[in-house]
Amino acid sequence: MIDKNKVKSFFDSLAGHWDDGMIIDDGIVGLIMENAGIKKGNKVLDVACGTGVLIPFYFGRGVTEITAIDLSPEMIRIAKDKFDGYNIEFICDDAVIHNFKNTYDNIVVYNAFPHFADPEKLIENLSSCLKPGGSLTIAHGMSREKINSHHGNIDSGLFVDLLPVDELSVIVGNYLHVTTAVSNEKMYQVVGKKQKNNKN
Numbered sequence: 001m002i003d004k005n006k007v008k009s010f011f012d013s014l015a016g017h018w019d020d021g022m023i024i025d026d027g028i029v030g031l032i033m034e035n036a037g038i039k040k041g042n043k044v045l046d047v048a049c050g051t052g053v054l055i056p057f058y059f060g061r062g063v064t065e066i067t068a069i070d071l072s073p074e075m076i077r078i079a080k081d082k083f084d085g086y087n088i089e090f091i092c093d094d095a096v097i098h099n100f101k102n103t104y105d106n107i108v109v110y111n112a113f114p115h116f117a118d119p120e121k122l123i124e125n126l127s128s129c130l131k132p133g134g135s136l137t138i139a140h141g142m143s144r145e146k147i148n149s150h151h152g153n154i155d156s157g158l159f160v161d162l163l164p165v166d167e168l169s170v171i172v173g174n175y176l177h178v179t180t181a182v183s184n185e186k187m188y189q190v191v192g193k194k195q196k197n198n199k200n
Helices: 004-015 026-036 055-060 073-082 119-127 144-151 165-173
Strands: 043-047 065-070 088-092 104-110 130-140 177-183 188-193
Touching: 004 073, 026 055, 026 104, 026 130, 026 177, 026 188, 043 055, 043 119, 055 065, 065 073, 073 088, 104 119, 119 130, 119 165, 130 165, 165 177, 165 188
Parallel strands: 043 065, 043 104, 065 088, 104 130
Antiparallel strands: 130 188, 177 188
């Protein structure tokens, strides 16, 4: 069982050195964003944004508005400092229960999904604030096996195993039309699209 307060404290404690250990494969991130349909003029919600790792990639694709949410106050503080003066709204809250006031073309949960205590409720909440035709992406820049092995080294109250891609696709498919389901040695991604007739 995930303890939300424990997750918040854990990531607060790591925030100061988070960027030091960050290894990003630009090609994989680019493919994730391509599969997600992130393009010029879009409005993006970055869920569990951390210190803003993906923000330069969004701007690189011509995104005009970014909202970034994270449970950790320290992660948000550092992200705000890094991107001071940019058109970004930062929110410190739990994305599972946050009442988002806007709708988005793209919502991205990157390298964070196993840390949410109620993954289906997260998907339901995020799906409700997608624009018609918009997409929700749940992705990792490494294999499912590596993710689960990596998490085996930390307290069990901080994560759950990342689901097989077909199982996550079923959950996403309860709310959205699944357009991408990839799980290989380099990446993991499920993309759900909100149909323009508001049906999944």
